[in-house]
Amino acid sequence: MINPSDEFPLAPGLCYLNHAAVAPWPRRAAEAVRRFAEENISLGARDYPAWLQVEKRLRERLQRLLNAPTSADVALVKNTSEALSFVAFGLDWREGDQVVISDEEFPSNRIVWEALKPRGVEVVQVNLGGSDPEGALLGACGPRTRLLSISSVQFASGLRLDLPRLGAGCRAKGVLLCVDAIQQLGAQPLDVQACDCAFAMADGHKWMLGPEGLGVFYCRSDLREQLTLHEYGWHMLEHAGDYDRSDWQPARSARRFECGSPNMLGAMALEASLSLLEEVGLPQVAALIEERVLQLQEGLQRMAGVQLHSPLNPARRAGILTFSLEGWDNQVLFSRLREQQVICAQRGKGIRLSPHFYTEPAVIEQSLTVLAQLRQG
Known part of the structure; x- marks a missing residue:
């Protein structure tokens, strides 16, 4: 299995969840x-x-x-x-x-x-x-x-x-x-x-x-x-x-x-x-992306005031999960997440998150922690 840190040596603290926009290059x-x-x-x-x-x-x-x-x-x-x-x-x-x-x-x-x-x-x-x-x-x-x-x-x-x-x-x-x-x-x-x-x-x-x-x-x-x-x-x-x-x-x-x-x-x-x-193989890539999206989905569903705008059925999605947060303007929330090094996009009805196969589960947990802190004010 590919070592993500070898191929994707992203800056420390950077939570890159924006592959549906422009992805980082692998080292190779x-x-x-x-x-x-x-x-x-x-x-x-x-x-x-x-x-x-x-x-x-x-x-x-x-x-x-x-x-x-x-x-x-x-x-x-x-x-x-x-x-x-x-x-x-x-x-x-x-x-x-x-x-x-x-x-x-x-x-x-x-x-x-x-x-x-x-x-x-x-x-x-x-x-x-x-x-x-x-x-x-x-x-x-x-x-x-x-x-x-x-x-x-x-x-x-x-x-x-x-x-x-x-x-x-x-x-x-x-x-x-x-x-x-x-x-x-x-x-x-x-x-x-x-x-x-x-x-x-x-x-x-x-x-x-x-x-x-x-x-x-x-x-x-x-x-x-x-x-x-x-x-x-x-x-x-x-x-x-x-x-x-x-x-x-x-x-x-x-x-x-x-x-x-x-x-x-x-x-x-x-x-x-x-x-x-x-x-890596496309079936494995797809399976890992689904794991990451599910981790994001479950973390967001545990937060009060979060509304998901993406399908919850895995057969109906690829790598995109879009959400909004009650009481927050999407543009303001996007800007605050970016300030905290959570790289995402404002699309449609909310904030679009899009991890890839190499995204570490710890990166997703860090992103969810940032969001929870912002929600609490």
Whole structure:
């Protein structure tokens, strides 16, 4: 088992419960970047072929993380928003088409669809507050619905949806399923084949423990050529290394979505971070996160005046627990927790806590102690 203090030597007294926002890097990611920088200083790009092997391993790790059929099904992108834009402005929309989303989506998975209004596309927002959110989403998919775009885990409440059920329902209705997986990938296993996803995307800087500026875009192979391309360059060509070739075509693989030079610095870090998750194993990662969330839940439930805004059923959540405290303004409480070195976020109806697998139980107890002291005034 990984020694957390070896990979995550966080500052003494720091209670880091903010992995649903931006995660700390593991030591191995920092070391990979340090080696890459030193190599650039002393050798430049002499060993560029070796760098490409790291990028190849990254694609393979992302393929396994998503259970994509092949690494050719994944593209390396700047972020989730870019991948969503590839879908939104790549599909051949018709006047009157509908996109179904939830009413809890992070702006990335709302604005991109609302931007299609000039093309006559209608966005239908579905409330997830009932006992059957999947049923509500599928029930909103009518004959004009082209696509259902949903976060697998909602960023504010932490609600985790049943993706296989949504995939089967979409398939039966002839609707494409697009999954914003940023709050699940790296925290819980995700299988794009079992979910029958058309598209899935996520950034590397949250549960995958990588840097900002590099993410993954999965596009089902039969849909790649159906997405109109809007970015062109040397890297997205089928014969990318043949610089003298006058005829060209987009790559048959998902590399067609990567127009220019790769983020090699980010690849070094993210590949190292994913090696850690693979070493621990996603089932073990998910189990440890659930233990940490349960510890937080039980501690908060022992405090008077605490209201939980996240699902209590473990099958309905990943790594997010959101709460509010009676008599406290959320912004004030967030600021006071931060002053006490409890790093969290203000989201939705309260304060969002998001531990990772390596978070020590003592860190959670320390956070709960700080909160109890604040509650007592």
